[in-house]
Amino acid sequence: MKYFLGITDIEQAKLHYRKLAKQLHPDKGGTDVDFQEMQTEYKEFLLNLQQEQEVVTPIRKTTSIEKELINEMSKLAKVLIKKQVPQNYLRLKMQTSESTLKKTLLSQVIDILNEL
Numbered sequence: 001m002k003y004f005l006g007i008t009d010i011e012q013a014k015l016h017y018r019k020l021a022k023q024l025h026p027d028k029g030g031t032d033v034d035f036q037e038m039q040t041e042y043k044e045f046l047l048n049l050q051q052e053q054e055v056v057t058p059i060r061k062t063t064s065i066e067k068e069l070i071n072e073m074s075k076l077a078k079v080l081i082k083k084q085v086p087q088n089y090l091r092l093k094m095q096t097s098e099s100t101l102k103k104t105l106l107s108q109v110i111d112i113l114n115e116l
Contacts, residue, residue: 003016
């Protein structure tokens with residue numbers, strides 16, 4: 001590694017890349033070869049950093065309590081929809097709305113809920 005020694009995170013790498021790009025760009029007095037070499041190293045460096053972070057940050061698993069809560073919320077939602085609680089609320093909103101577009105949208109949402 002030639003250009004990104006001592007860089008430890010993605011934000012540092014981005015800032016350092018911008019600085020190097022200004023110095024090494026052919027329009028700023030650098031060479032095509034140096035600029036391309038720096039860009040290639042930057043891409044590889046970012047990939048390596050991202051892979052390291054994925055290994056360090058394991059995916060959190062849903063606990064049984066969370067699963068149970070989600071299951072209960074799902075049951076409650078089904079009961080509310082079956083008893084037409086959201087539909088009745090939306091019908092009231094539809095009646096008080098002055099916007100034709102809003103009335104149409106609310107009507108379509110009610111139809112979707114009724115189909116569930």
